[in-house]
Structure formats: C-alpha cells, structure tokens
Amino acid sequence: MAEPDVRPEGLDGPLRVLWQDDRLVAVHKPAGWLVHRTWLDAHETRFVMQTLRDQLGQHVYPVHRLDKGTSGVLLMALDPDAARAMSLLFEAHQTHKDYVALVRGWPLPETRVDHALKPDDAPDDALPQSAVTRFQRLATLQLDVPVDHYPSTRVALVQAQPETGRRHQIRRHLKHLAHPIIGDATHGKGRHNRWWAEQLGQQRLWLHALRLDFMHPFSGQLIQIVSDWHDATLNADWCRLQQSWPWQFDAPQSAPERSAPQ
Numbered sequence: 001m002a003e004p005d006v007r008p009e010g011l012d013g014p015l016r017v018l019w020q021d022d023r024l025v026a027v028h029k030p031a032g033w034l035v036h037r038t039w040l041d042a043h044e045t046r047f048v049m050q051t052l053r054d055q056l057g058q059h060v061y062p063v064h065r066l067d068k069g070t071s072g073v074l075l076m077a078l079d080p081d082a083a084r085a086m087s088l089l090f091e092a093h094q095t096h097k098d099y100v101a102l103v104r105g106w107p108l109p110e111t112r113v114d115h116a117l118k119p120d121d122a123p124d125d126a127l128p129q130s131a132v133t134r135f136q137r138l139a140t141l142q143l144d145v146p147v148d149h150y151p152s153t154r155v156a157l158v159q160a161q162p163e164t165g166r167r168h169q170i171r172r173h174l175k176h177l178a179h180p181i182i183g184d185a186t187h188g189k190g191r192h193n194r195w196w197a198e199q200l201g202q203q204r205l206w207l208h209a210l211r212l213d214f215m216h217p218f219s220g221q222l223i224q225i226v227s228d229w230h231d232a233t234l235n236a237d238w239c240r241l242q243q244s245w246p247w248q249f250d251a252p253q254s255a256p257e258r259s260a261p262q
Contacts, residue, residue, distance in 0.1 A: 069205025102206035
C-alpha cells in the first residue's frame with residue numbers, strides 16, 4: 001500500500017510566534033520540521049532554529065526539543081543566559097507540559113504510568129531511569145472497518161502530562177500500555193499507520209505539544225503558552241480529525257491536579 005504523497009500542513013511561510021518577550025520566544029512547530037540541523041536527516045530543508053533566526057533577525061537558542069513528527073509549543077531562548085536558565089528548569093522538572101495524541105485502541109479513562117525507561121542509545125547494562133506520565137482519555141472512535149486481523153478499528157484521543165522528561169517518554173509509555181500513537185513508525189504497527197495515513201490524507205506522528213507552563217526565570221511570572229488544537233489556522237489537521245469522524249467524547253472529568261511550577 002503506497003504512502004500518501006501529502007505533506008503536513010504549516011510547512012510554508014514563517015513560523016507562528018505564540019508568545020515572546022526580550023529573553024524567550026515560543027513558536028508553533030509544524031509536524032515534519034526538525035528543531036535544528038542533524039546529520040541523521042541530511043535531506044531535510046526545514047529547521048525551526050534557522051527559520052526563526054531569519055524571521056526574528058537574531059540568534060535563538062534551543063532549551064528543549066520536540067520530535068520531528070510532533071507539532072505544537074516549542075520554546076527558544078534569545079540569549080545564552082536565558083538558554084541556561086530555562087534548560088535548568090527543564091532538567092529540574094520545573095515546567096508543566098500537556099500533549100494530545102491519537103492512539104490505537106481505547107485506553108482507560110485515566111491512567112498513571114510509572115515505568116522506568118532506558119535511554120534509546122544506552123548499553124544493555126545501563127540502569128532504567130524513572131519515568132512517569134499521566135494520561136486522560138478525551139474521546140473514542142470505532143469504525144466498522146477491519147484493519148489487520150481485527151473486525152473493526154478503534155482509536156482514542158488522549159491527553160498526556162509527563163512528570164519526567166525522558167526521551168520519547170510519551171511514545172514509549174503508550175506502547176507500554178499497548179496503545180501506540182498513530183503514525184509512530186518506531187513503536188506502532190505499520191499496517192495501522194498506513195491505513196490511518198490513507199484515511200487522514202497524510203503521514204505524520206499524531207502527537208501535539210498542547211501547552212507549556214513555567215515560572216519565568218527572570219521575572220518570576222507564571223507563563224502559560226498554548227498551541228490550540230481547535231484553532232484551524234494553527235492546527236488544521238487536528239481540526240479535521242475531530243470534525244470528520246463520529247467521536248464519542250468522554251464526560252467532562254476533573255483534570256489531574258497541577259501545582260504551579262516552582
């Protein structure tokens with residue numbers, strides 16, 4: 001089955017700035033963009049750092065990362081001191097992040113996964129590192145279409161709140177739950193990914209960095225940045241996903257308690 005020749009939306013034009021002050025800037029990263037150049041993706045031509053540098057007319061410095069396939073909130077620093085200060089906040093888990101994902105199957109309404117993970121490139125004798133993620137199911141969908149050996153296909157929309165920051169943590173924890181993200185070529189199942197790519201008109205990792213909260217390292221102000229997945233000007237693909245299918249949205253539930261970042 002051939003892969004659809006459709007690129008994710010948002011790849012043309014300048015990056016959307018979600019928030020900015022004189023030390024930091026947050027943008028909406030489109031799916032399919034790399035944060036910076038890497039020899040592993042020598043054929044790629046779209047990079048957030050270089051594009052944002054040219055757009056703002058000044059250097060920018062990465063303070064965290066998003067996978068190439070992930071869309072949503074990405075924060076950059078505008079000077080080295082701000083980069084160091086924000087990097088320390090991320091390393092100390094003094095930020096709050098919310099993601100949404102399209103996953104295979106129907107997970108429980110609420111789940112807290114405490115499952116240690118080894119770094120992807122760690123040697124066999126390396127010790128796993130603590131990793132915790134909280135998940136809340138937002139909606140479910142069942143289509144009476146057989147995919148693989150199942151008589152129908154089920155997917156769900158979930159919200160994820162990582163309490164630790166291990167590489168690929170959300171993707172790996174959802175695989176651990178047997179509910180991998182649709183479009184995850186590493187942790188998902190190819191037949192399901194290809195089928196959904198055809199239905200949705202594009203091949204992408206269906207993971208979105210919805211929100212980032214932190215205490216500003218210089219002003220002490222609480223900063224809350226959102227890339228609204230209901231905003232068609234930012235996230236047309238997520239809007240189509242929600243509007244084109246008969247989703248059954250879960251009854252409103254109390255969100256997991258979140259204290260302000262310290």
